Structures are given as structure tokens and as C-alpha cells.
Amino acid sequence: MEKTEKSHSFRTSGTNLRKAKTHNHSVVLEVIRTQGPISRTKISQVTSLSRQTIQNIVAQLEELDLIQMTASKIVGRGHPGMEVSLNKDAALSFGIHVDRTRATAVVCNLDGQATWETTRDLSSATPEAANTAIAAIVSTFRKAHGDLFPTVVGCGIAAAGPFGSQTVPNGDPTSFHELGTQENLALLERQLGLPIALENDAAAAAVGEGFYGAGxxxxxxxxxxxxxxxxxxxxxxxxxxxxxxxxxxxxxxxxxxxxxxxxxxxxxxxxxxxxxxxxxxxxxxxxxxxxxxxxxxxxxxxxxxxxxxxxxxxxxxxxxxxxxxxxxxxxxxxxxxxxxxxxxxxxxxxxxxxxxxxxxxxxxxxxxxxxxxxxNFSVALGASAVSMNTHFAPSVSRLVL
Amino acid sequence: MEKTEKSHSFRTSGTNLRKAKTHNHSVVLEVIRTQGPISRTKISQVTSLSRQTIQNIVAQLEELDLIQMTASKIVGRGHPGMEVSLNKDAALSFGIHVDRTRATAVVCNLDGQATWETTRDLSSATPEAANTAIAAIVSTFRKAHGDLFPTVVGCGIAAAGPFGSQTVPNGDPTSFHELGTQENLALLERQLGLPIALENDAAAAAVGEGFYGAGxxxxxxxxxxxxxxxxxxxxxxxxxxxxxxxxxxxxxxxxxxxxxxxxxxxxxxxxxxxxxxxxxxxxxxxxxxxxxxxxxxxxxxxxxxxxxxxxxxxxxxxxxxxxxxxxxxxxxxxxxxxxxxxxxxxxxxxxxxxxxxxxxxxxxxxxxxxxxxxxNFSVALGASAVSMNTHFAPSVSRLVL
DNA sequence: TTTATTTGTCAATTTGTTTTAAAAAATAGA
DNA sequence: TCTATTTTTTAAAACAAATTGACAAATAAA
CATH class of the missing domain: 3.30.420.40 (ATPase, nucleotide binding domain)
Structure with a gap:
């Protein structure tokens, strides 16, 4: 068996065609998401990929129902092109903001529109109570919108950090330190049946503004x-x-x-x-x-x-x-x-x-x-964006690690 | 003619086989530089590239005389492998630290060893004087070591920033604002016959420590x-x-x-x-x-x-x-x-x-x-590292832009 | 009407990585 | 000493994705 001692630094890990492909697909989707509707020729210019390559990638994204082709409204010389636009509802993700008193949740589409939102009070300021609330929120949505659930790609959770074992717990009991342990995340993933992405509240909100908002x-x-x-x-x-x-x-x-x-x-x-x-x-x-x-x-x-x-x-x-x-x-x-x-x-x-x-x-x-x-929903929305980001956005880690 | 409206964001620009190649070459060289002498199999594990790919890349790097093969000293079961080590003197670069009173210069090899160093007082605290001093330093080295000059890949310059037109010049006359203008850099490049990389002093020193030193x-x-x-x-x-x-x-x-x-x-x-x-x-x-x-x-x-x-x-x-x-x-x-x-x-x-x-x-x-x-040479050394970095180190920009 | 320009598509080509296969060299154990 | 095992090395073929070039189609401008 091949040893797969994964390198964790960008500087020491190589890439290949497969990774290049996933990167390019992400890039094209990102351009369509942020600049669409947009013609394929324009995408080619922006991404510096050849027209033919964009042609192929767009065809595959259409196959996956992530995008749609529409007749171009642009008038000008030359063959009238089609424009590509994002199929906003092709994917949904949960974004759950947990604080000491309650969990605020949204379900967002690829455009940051919340198609569903809810809040639920925590029974106590403990990670267990947070887990319970998260699970309840997800299952409530599932019951109400079973038809939409298959398009949910993941669940982003944001809380006051820091998480992880490397951190020194400070005197402040605001932090939900235990929420972020490997075991707890694995448990939640099994329970929810969804991949989970955890981030501290400010970082999540930043990702949210970057993915959907002013950033x-x-x-x-x-x-x-x-x-x-x-x-x-x-x-x-x-x-x-x-x-x-x-x-x-x-x-x-x-x-x-x-x-x-x-x-x-x-x-x-x-x-x-x-x-x-x-x-x-x-x-x-x-x-x-x-x-x-x-x-x-x-x-x-x-x-x-x-x-x-x-x-x-x-x-x-x-x-x-x-x-x-x-x-x-x-x-x-x-x-x-x-x-x-x-x-x-x-x-x-x-x-x-x-x-x-x-x-x-x-x-x-x-x-x-x-x-x-x-x-006010910046953190919850951000949590959802964190999840979307890991699934769809171009990232160095996917290109290279 | 194709419009090459280059995208400047990682998120919106694609990659291809050619760029993947240059990245992989950089990565392999980086692994050899920082972890060498090292066997090709080990490189393959670290980079998560196949053994055969490493074989090919290493052969090409050897062709370029950037690396050397040496008999492995590792004992153990199996065919005794060769080890790859960096040819430290395959490339040199200038690192010049300019402050208000003088220019401190080093010529470094790939391992951060200064093979040459000098200082030169500035005639005045002006960008013109800095230009003159830089040119004089380079030509002095060229005269003394004409044989080595062809292996010089570039010249890194570090000074107190900020540079560029986007910045508000503050009251402090320490900054060599004009040094960093497009025109001046182009002028210097022609004069020196070397690609120039400019960075502010602290950033350069950081790059230096990252490339050669504690980082x-x-x-x-x-x-x-x-x-x-x-x-x-x-x-x-x-x-x-x-x-x-x-x-x-x-x-x-x-x-x-x-x-x-x-x-x-x-x-x-x-x-x-x-x-x-x-x-x-x-x-x-x-x-x-x-x-x-x-x-x-x-x-x-x-x-x-x-x-x-x-x-x-x-x-x-x-x-x-x-x-x-x-x-x-x-x-x-x-x-x-x-x-x-x-x-x-x-x-x-x-x-x-x-x-x-x-x-x-x-x-x-x-x-x-x-x-x-x-x-004390951290900044000058850093300037040299900035130049080396742009030429040899893996970087997102080369992989994708 | 003609020409220039742009988009869309097809087929062939290029390129670098991966896969597959086999040989070679050394060690450990019988 | 012989054999099995492990590991490296080399070579050739397969593969996957991007690129290139050619051409058709559609439109605006001349």
C-alpha cells in the first residue's frame, strides 16, 4: 500500500490534472456566481482559460444543473451568444449561529438568500444543549421541506471560539470549547447526515460577507x-x-x-x-x-x-x-x-x-x-457561507493538497 | 489578437497543465532545498506526486544543474537509492538594503550564504543617490566576479516603504517613495540587466527568515x-x-x-x-x-x-x-x-x-x-530572498495567474 | 450586398501525470 | 548459500484535460 503521508503546506505539495480540473470548475462557477449572467467568451477572458475549455466546463456544470444557459441580451456585432447564469437553488446549506442563549439558523441558497430561518433557545449554556438544538433545527427543516433536503450540501456552525485542543481556555465561559472537538464534530456529522464546517463567529461572518455580501x-x-x-x-x-x-x-x-x-x-x-x-x-x-x-x-x-x-x-x-x-x-x-x-x-x-x-x-x-x-444575521449567514465555500469556492487547499 | 485581460484573483483564474508543471518543479526544488538531501521516493511521499513524476522532474532539474545526485547513506532493506541534494551555487541573487545613509548589499546563493558583501554610502538621502549606489554595487560585483554573474537570477531591493502611488506620503522623510515607481524600477532593470524585486524592509526580512532562516x-x-x-x-x-x-x-x-x-x-x-x-x-x-x-x-x-x-x-x-x-x-x-x-x-x-x-x-x-x-544582515539577506523567492519558490500566483 | 466580427462546434494535437510492468540491487531469514 | 522480501530504477503505454486550428453560423457595420 502506498503511504499517503499528506503534506499540509502549499509549498511542498504538488498538483495534477485532476486537481487542476476541480480548481477550474470551481473558478468557472465562482465567476458565474459573482459576475453572471456572463457569456462563455467573457469567462474565458477572465479566467485565462481557452474558449473551448470553458465550453467543456460549462457543459459539465450544466449537466450537474448548477447553471443555466439563457439567450444573451447583449447586442453587438457577431454571433449572438448565450449567457450563463447561476442556478441559485441548486444547492442549499445550513448556517447555525450558536451563542450562550440560543441557536439562530438559516438555510441559504447559493446567492445568500435565506429560504428558511428559525431560532431555538438553548436549554442551558453547554455544548450538549447546543448539539441538541442543532440536531433539532436540522430535523425540523427536514420534516417541513423533505423535498429540498437532498440539495443541502452541508451545515456551517459558528460560535464564539477559540476551538481545538491547542488553545488555552481563558477564564471567560463564553467559549464553547468542547463544541469543536474532533469527536463532537464526527458525532454531529453522523447525527445530521451532513458534512459540518465549524468556524468562530467573526471568521464566519467575514466569509459570509466575502461570499454573499459587501466583501x-x-x-x-x-x-x-x-x-x-x-x-x-x-x-x-x-x-x-x-x-x-x-x-x-x-x-x-x-x-x-x-x-x-x-x-x-x-x-x-x-x-x-x-x-x-x-x-x-x-x-x-x-x-x-x-x-x-x-x-x-x-x-x-x-x-x-x-x-x-x-x-x-x-x-x-x-x-x-x-x-x-x-x-x-x-x-x-x-x-x-x-x-x-x-x-x-x-x-x-x-x-x-x-x-x-x-x-x-x-x-x-x-x-x-x-x-x-x-x-443581524451576519454570523448565521456566514456559517452557511463557510459551508458553501468549502464545497464550491476555489481554494488553494483543493488545488494542491 | 486575443484579449489577455489578466485576472488578478486566485478565485477567478484557471490553471492548466503547463502551470501545474512549473508549480510541481518549484515544489520539488523547495522540498530538496529545505529537506534535502532526500531520496526521490521520499519526495514523492511528501509532495503526493507519483514516483515516476518525481523521477521525471528530478531528471529535468538535474539537467538544469540545479540539483545533484549522490549515493544514499541510508542503510536498510531494498535497493539502495540515490539522494538528491541542492546545488547551492546554481543561482545567486543580489540583496540590497537601502536606508537614508547607505546601501548594504549581499550576494547570496540558494542556501542563504553570502558569497559577497559590500556597503556604499549614499551621496544624499534621495532616490537618485540610491539608484546610483545600487548600480555601482552591481557593476562592482560584475567586474570582480564576471564568471559568477551569469548565475545571478535577480536583484532584490529593500527599503523603508511604503511604495506605490496608492499610498499617502506621510510627514516622515524616511520613506523612499519614489524608488518604487514603475518608471524607476523599469529604468533600474534596464540599467542592471537584472529583474528587480522591491519590498519594504520588514517584509523583506520576513521573507528572508522564511526562505533561509528561523522561519x-x-x-x-x-x-x-x-x-x-x-x-x-x-x-x-x-x-x-x-x-x-x-x-x-x-x-x-x-x-x-x-x-x-x-x-x-x-x-x-x-x-x-x-x-x-x-x-x-x-x-x-x-x-x-x-x-x-x-x-x-x-x-x-x-x-x-x-x-x-x-x-x-x-x-x-x-x-x-x-x-x-x-x-x-x-x-x-x-x-x-x-x-x-x-x-x-x-x-x-x-x-x-x-x-x-x-x-x-x-x-x-x-x-x-x-x-x-x-x-544584522536580515534585511539585505531578505532582499536577496525576495528575489530568490520569486524565481524558485512555489507560489499561488505562478500556479494560477 | 459585402465585409468584418464574434460565437459555437468539431476534430486533432499537445502536454504532463499516472499507470503498468519489469528489472535490479540489497537485506533478512531459513 | 539460497530464497523471499523490500525498495529503487527505468521504460513504455495509457490517460485526462487543456489547447489549437479550422470552419460554420449569425449579426452589425460598411
């Missing part, structure tokens, strides 16, 4: 996630980046004040102490884990409550710091801000924080700081 | 560069990462103090104000751009001078912040510290800053913070 076609961007804490997710060179242990983007624990407020993480002066929903709740004396808090904040914003305005004023320099760090470290094209908070809150925060201090790199107007396209 | 084989790491200012260079997923405008890693201008010391960049409280050779010089009342400063610092360190010790004590929390930011943002396997400073200084700084505050991810002992392998 579509953007090479490098950061997603700033206002969850309970403060996190960031990165898409670098078109690929999600999560670091060596999956903990990249833990912006909330960057120390911004040398002898600042103590943080449950053990350090003090963490950014999250000053800029997060958690910090706002402490300022307002609201319970952090209560769903009513969401509405309360929303109402206070609408009422232009003095206390909340004061907090925002105080938080602005911290937001500037966050943006400063992201821009200087990663030099992204854009920073997308979102989270599971009232949209009015983020909108006001960004508005009051504008103009942001001068940056080193010039960016297109309106492209420096953006509001996320997915709103 | 060999490490997937994700950051290089913390003590130049005049403070910069960071990143290698992510085995590839250099420099951001959308080439300004990633400008760690020195991260604002760490809300109403801190004003910085020439326009903001105030930049990390560089507290942690950099520039800051040290200000503390000691030494001239920043004078070469004698280097020796002075070295002597003060040896003498355990109180004033410098006091400065370091003060700077330690700032170094902790820098490491904290790098680790939280990128979750690298390791952080490599280096720069154009006396080695004793960095050594003492790291020593006094140890232990570093707890991190989120567990890292192998001794692999969390490392001293750079290239010492």
Missing part, C-alpha cells in the same frame, strides 16, 4: 464583529485566514490601556473592555445574556438616550484604535462592520466616529469602512 | 523589525503577505496611547514613539542617522549603562503590546525578532522582556519568540 470580490478585508465581545474575521488573498490555531482576529483582547480595566482573560486594558456590547451593557446596567437587552438598546438609540450617547462618545477613540490596528496590520481594501446588535446602534456608532483619522493607504471613497450587508 | 517551513509567522522605526513583515500560509497597498505590518504606527507623544505621521501615541531605535536615540541624546550610533549603543549595552537599562525597562510593556497585537491578530506559530541593531541590544531586550504575558494559543517552548537567524 464579494474583495481580495483583502477585515470584518469587525460586535458580538458579546469584539472579534475580527479576515479574508486575505480571497481566502479565509484564521491563523495557526484558529485564533486570528481576537481583536477584543488587544491591550489598549497599559494599566486599564481588568479583563476575565487575565490581562487588563483589553479593547473589549471599552468597545463591545458587553461594555455598553455594563455602562447601562443591562443584563448581558438577556434577549430583551437587544430591544432595550434599540429603543435607547431611537430615543437618543443621553447615557448611550455618552458611552458612544467615549468609545469612539477605541473604535478608531480598532480600525487603526486593522488597517496598519493588514492593509485591507475595506473594513466591514457588523454583528448581532441593533443595526441602528452600529449605524450611529459609525456615523459618530466619522471621520476616521487619516490612513496610510488611500482607499476609494465609501470603501474604507462599510456596514455589513447581512445585518 | 523555514513555518506556515505563519511575523517578523518584528527594529529598523529606524518599527515594522513587521508577515509570512502567512507560506506566502509573503503585504496587504492591498503593500503597507501591511506598519506596526510602528499603531496607536497605543490615546493622548500620547505626537508622531511625525500626524497621529500621536504611536508604538514607534516608545519602542524603536529612534526612541532609544532620543532618550540617549544620540543622532539617529549616524553610523557611530550603532557602536555607541553596542558599547552602552556591554557596559550595562543605567540609562539604557532604564529605557529598556520602560519599553518592555510596549514590546509586550507589540507581541500581544501580533499574536492576537495573526495567531502565528512564532514571532521572529530582528533588525539593523546591535544583536546584544535585541538579545537583552528579549531577555528582560521574558516572560511574556500568557497567550491565547499554546506554542512550542522556545518557539514563541525567536531571535532572527540573519542578524
Amino acid at each position: 464579494r470580490g474583495v481580495e483583502n478585508f477585515a470584518f469587525l464583529q460586535f458580538g458579546v465581545g469584539l472579534g475580527a474575521g479576515f479574508v486575505l488573498k480571497g481566502d479565509p485566514y484564521t491563523g495557526s490555531h484558529g485564533n486570528a482576529g481576537e481583536l477584543g483582547h488587544v491591550i489598549v490601556e497599559l494599566d486599564g480595566e481588568p479583563c476575565p482573560c487575565g490581562n487588563s486594558g483589553c479593547l473589549e473592555r471599552y468597545l463591545s456590547i458587553d461594555a455598553l451593557c455594563r455602562h447601562l446596567g443591562l443584563p448581558r445574556d438577556d434577549r430583551s437587552t437587544f430591544n432595550t438598546i434599540s429603543e435607547l438609540i431611537d430615543a437618543k438616550d443621553e447615557k448611550i450617547i455618552a458611552w458612544i462618545k467615549n468609545a469612539i477613540p477605541r473604535l478608531h484604535q480598532a480600525v487603526n490596528i486593522l488597517e496598519l496590520m493588514l492593509d485591507p481594501e475595506t473594513i466591514i462592520i457588523g454583528g448581532t446588535t441593533p443595526e441602528s446602534f452600529l449605524k450611529l456608532l459609525i456615523q459618530m466616529a466619522t471621520p476616521f483619522p487619516a490612513a496610510l493607504s488611500k482607499r476609494e471613497d465609501g470603501k474604507r469602512i462599510q456596514n455589513g450587508a447581512a445585518g | 523555514r517551513g513555518v506556515e505563519n509567522f511575523a517578523f518584528l523589525q527594529f529598523g529606524v522605526g518599527l515594522g513587521a513583515g508577515f509570512v502567512l500560509k507560506g506566502d509573503p503577505y503585504t496587504g492591498s497597498h503593500g503597507n501591511a505590518g506598519e506596526l510602528g504606527h499603531v496607536i497605543v496611547e490615546l493622548d500620547g507623544e505626537p508622531c511625525p505621521c500626524g497621529n500621536s501615541g504611536c508604538l514607534e514613539r516608545y519602542l524603536s531605535i529612534d526612541a532609544l536615540c532620543r532618550h540617549l541624546g544620540l543622532p539617529r542617522d549616524d553610523r557611530s550610533t550603532f557602536n555607541t549603543i553596542s558599547e552602552l549595552i556591554d557596559a550595562k549603562d543605567e540609562k539604557i537599562i532604564a529605557w529598556i525597562k520602560n519599553a518592555i510593556p510596549r514590546l509586550h503590546q507589540a507581541v500581544n497585537i501580533l499574536e492576537l491578530m495573526l495567531d502565528p506559530e512564532t514571532i521572529i525578532i530582528g533588525g539593523t541593531t546591535p544583536e546584544s541590544f535585541l538579545k537583552l531586550l528579549i531577555q528582560m522582556a521574558t516572560p511574556f504575558p500568557a497567550a491565547l494559543s499554546k506554542r512550542e517552548d522556545g518557539k514563541r519568540i525567536q531571535n532572527g537567524a540573519a542578524g
Whole structure:
């Protein structure tokens, strides 16, 4: 038997025709998805593959019912071509956002349209309860839409990381550390009958914006996630980046004040102490884990409550710091801000924080700081995108490993 | 004529057999370079290419004189195989580090051994003077080693960025902005008769450590560069990462103090104000751009001078912040510290800053913070590595764009 | 009407990897 | 010493996907 000691680095693993083929198929699908409807000739130019090759690939994608051919509306000299467009409903995926109190789930198609959504309260803030809720959500959908279930390609789950055994569990009990163990994921896969992709919430939201939203076609961007804490997710060179242990983007624990407020993480002066929903709740004396808090904040914003305005004023320099760090470290094209908070809150925060201090790199107007396209569902939608991404999007790992 | 509107994103550009070939050749060479001497069977396992394919590729690399076959020393059952090893001197490249006062140059082989080195003072702190110095260095080497010149594959240049038109020139006149314009690079290429690769100093040093030094084989790491200012260079997923405008890693201008010391960049409280050779010089009342400063610092360190010790004590929390930011943002396997400073200084700084505050991810002992392998020449060596990297190392861009 | 231009299709070709097969060389065990 | 086993080496044929070139068809512009 051949030893298949798989290399895990791009730099040391070769490729072959088979892998090239799957890559090219992904690429063509990606171009159709993001730029379609589009003629085959145009695809050929964009991908730098020959017309004939595109012809073949498109034919095969049509065979799989992933795309459709339509008569071109473009007028011009020459043979009138057909255009190719994505068959948006060819695939569905679950996206489930799990936090301490509940699981928020969507079922999305290839265009990021949620065809189904639901929420379910967790019986307790434990991984077991999360497992139960996830399984219940999937089976509920299956019962209601048995006809659609076969087109579901996978299930993306997002929760507050970090996961994995390489990480030091911090004092904060927010993290669902055990959710991400190999055993638990394998168990869930068997139970659900679906491949599972797990990602931390900010990273998932970033993938979501990249796949469906404001980050579509953007090479490098950061997603700033206002969850309970403060996190960031990165898409670098078109690929999600999560670091060596999956903990990249833990912006909330960057120390911004040398002898600042103590943080449950053990350090003090963490950014999250000053800029997060958690910090706002402490300022307002609201319970952090209560769903009513969401509405309360929303109402206070609408009422232009003095206390909340004061907090925002105080938080602005911290937001500037966050943006400063992201821009200087990663030099992204854009920073997308979102989270599971009232949209009015983020909108006001960004508005009051504008103009942001001068940056080193010039960016297109309106492209420096953006509001996320997915709103409150950014994480759940992102989780679904993570799953879609692993199935359909071009990725270095599939080309080479 | 075919329109060759080249796609610039990995996600939208296809590949073919030809590109796969160049990738596989790079991969095999990379494996031999980093893991050689190595048997062909072993290469086959590592790269997940078939034995026969490795046979073919190795034969072609031998034809090009890039590698050599040697009798294997491995004993064991079975036919004794040959081992493949890198022909270290098959290629040379220039690495030139340009700062305000001088150009430091090395000529390196594929193993990072400097076969030649020189320095040359700049007549003035202008791009023109830099051009002149670079040209003089190359022609000096050519005159002295005409026989070796044909094996030179390129010239890497490193200077304090940012370069390019997309960037806002900041108040600091350290930057050689004009060096990186298209026109100037084209001019230099014609003048030198060599392909040029330009990179900012920290990024170059990072590439150097990744290609030759402490970052060999490490997937994700950051290089913390003590130049005049403070910069960071990143290698992510085995590839250099420099951001959308080439300004990633400008760690020195991260604002760490809300109403801190004003910085020439326009903001105030930049990390560089507290942690950099520039800051040290200000503390000691030494001239920043004078070469004698280097020796002075070295002597003060040896003498355990109180004033410098006091400065370091003060700077330690700032170094902790820098490491904290790098680790939280990128979750690298390791952080490599280096720069154009006396080695004793960095050594003492790291020593006094140890232990570093707890991190989120567990890292192998001794692999969390490392001293750079290239010492003072890290940037020049890095510049050479940048050139080598573009010629020989596997890269997504060559596989796909 | 003629010509230029673009798209779609077919068949043949190219190219690099993989598969298959067989020989050669060394060790371990009988 | 002989034999089975293991591993490397080499050669030839098979294979799979992209490319190339040629030509037909359709349309707009001249």
C-alpha cells in the first residue's frame, strides 16, 4: 500500500490534472456566481482559460444543473451568444449561529438568500444543549421541506471560539470549547447526515460577507464583529485566514490601556473592555445574556438616550484604535462592520466616529469602512457561507493538497 | 489578437497543465532545498506526486544543474537509492538594503550564504543617490566576479516603504517613495540587466527568515523589525503577505496611547514613539542617522549603562503590546525578532522582556519568540530572498495567474 | 450586398501525470 | 548459500484535460 503521508503546506505539495480540473470548475462557477449572467467568451477572458475549455466546463456544470444557459441580451456585432447564469437553488446549506442563549439558523441558497430561518433557545449554556438544538433545527427543516433536503450540501456552525485542543481556555465561559472537538464534530456529522464546517463567529461572518455580501470580490478585508465581545474575521488573498490555531482576529483582547480595566482573560486594558456590547451593557446596567437587552438598546438609540450617547462618545477613540490596528496590520481594501446588535446602534456608532483619522493607504471613497450587508444575521449567514465555500469556492487547499 | 485581460484573483483564474508543471518543479526544488538531501521516493511521499513524476522532474532539474545526485547513506532493506541534494551555487541573487545613509548589499546563493558583501554610502538621502549606489554595487560585483554573474537570477531591493502611488506620503522623510515607481524600477532593470524585486524592509526580512532562516517551513509567522522605526513583515500560509497597498505590518504606527507623544505621521501615541531605535536615540541624546550610533549603543549595552537599562525597562510593556497585537491578530506559530541593531541590544531586550504575558494559543517552548537567524544582515539577506523567492519558490500566483 | 466580427462546434494535437510492468540491487531469514 | 522480501530504477503505454486550428453560423457595420 502506498503511504499517503499528506503534506499540509502549499509549498511542498504538488498538483495534477485532476486537481487542476476541480480548481477550474470551481473558478468557472465562482465567476458565474459573482459576475453572471456572463457569456462563455467573457469567462474565458477572465479566467485565462481557452474558449473551448470553458465550453467543456460549462457543459459539465450544466449537466450537474448548477447553471443555466439563457439567450444573451447583449447586442453587438457577431454571433449572438448565450449567457450563463447561476442556478441559485441548486444547492442549499445550513448556517447555525450558536451563542450562550440560543441557536439562530438559516438555510441559504447559493446567492445568500435565506429560504428558511428559525431560532431555538438553548436549554442551558453547554455544548450538549447546543448539539441538541442543532440536531433539532436540522430535523425540523427536514420534516417541513423533505423535498429540498437532498440539495443541502452541508451545515456551517459558528460560535464564539477559540476551538481545538491547542488553545488555552481563558477564564471567560463564553467559549464553547468542547463544541469543536474532533469527536463532537464526527458525532454531529453522523447525527445530521451532513458534512459540518465549524468556524468562530467573526471568521464566519467575514466569509459570509466575502461570499454573499459587501466583501464579494474583495481580495483583502477585515470584518469587525460586535458580538458579546469584539472579534475580527479576515479574508486575505480571497481566502479565509484564521491563523495557526484558529485564533486570528481576537481583536477584543488587544491591550489598549497599559494599566486599564481588568479583563476575565487575565490581562487588563483589553479593547473589549471599552468597545463591545458587553461594555455598553455594563455602562447601562443591562443584563448581558438577556434577549430583551437587544430591544432595550434599540429603543435607547431611537430615543437618543443621553447615557448611550455618552458611552458612544467615549468609545469612539477605541473604535478608531480598532480600525487603526486593522488597517496598519493588514492593509485591507475595506473594513466591514457588523454583528448581532441593533443595526441602528452600529449605524450611529459609525456615523459618530466619522471621520476616521487619516490612513496610510488611500482607499476609494465609501470603501474604507462599510456596514455589513447581512445585518443581524451576519454570523448565521456566514456559517452557511463557510459551508458553501468549502464545497464550491476555489481554494488553494483543493488545488494542491 | 486575443484579449489577455489578466485576472488578478486566485478565485477567478484557471490553471492548466503547463502551470501545474512549473508549480510541481518549484515544489520539488523547495522540498530538496529545505529537506534535502532526500531520496526521490521520499519526495514523492511528501509532495503526493507519483514516483515516476518525481523521477521525471528530478531528471529535468538535474539537467538544469540545479540539483545533484549522490549515493544514499541510508542503510536498510531494498535497493539502495540515490539522494538528491541542492546545488547551492546554481543561482545567486543580489540583496540590497537601502536606508537614508547607505546601501548594504549581499550576494547570496540558494542556501542563504553570502558569497559577497559590500556597503556604499549614499551621496544624499534621495532616490537618485540610491539608484546610483545600487548600480555601482552591481557593476562592482560584475567586474570582480564576471564568471559568477551569469548565475545571478535577480536583484532584490529593500527599503523603508511604503511604495506605490496608492499610498499617502506621510510627514516622515524616511520613506523612499519614489524608488518604487514603475518608471524607476523599469529604468533600474534596464540599467542592471537584472529583474528587480522591491519590498519594504520588514517584509523583506520576513521573507528572508522564511526562505533561509528561523522561519523555514513555518506556515505563519511575523517578523518584528527594529529598523529606524518599527515594522513587521508577515509570512502567512507560506506566502509573503503585504496587504492591498503593500503597507501591511506598519506596526510602528499603531496607536497605543490615546493622548500620547505626537508622531511625525500626524497621529500621536504611536508604538514607534516608545519602542524603536529612534526612541532609544532620543532618550540617549544620540543622532539617529549616524553610523557611530550603532557602536555607541553596542558599547552602552556591554557596559550595562543605567540609562539604557532604564529605557529598556520602560519599553518592555510596549514590546509586550507589540507581541500581544501580533499574536492576537495573526495567531502565528512564532514571532521572529530582528533588525539593523546591535544583536546584544535585541538579545537583552528579549531577555528582560521574558516572560511574556500568557497567550491565547499554546506554542512550542522556545518557539514563541525567536531571535532572527540573519542578524544584522536580515534585511539585505531578505532582499536577496525576495528575489530568490520569486524565481524558485512555489507560489499561488505562478500556479494560477 | 459585402465585409468584418464574434460565437459555437468539431476534430486533432499537445502536454504532463499516472499507470503498468519489469528489472535490479540489497537485506533478512531459513 | 539460497530464497523471499523490500525498495529503487527505468521504460513504455495509457490517460485526462487543456489547447489549437479550422470552419460554420449569425449579426452589425460598411
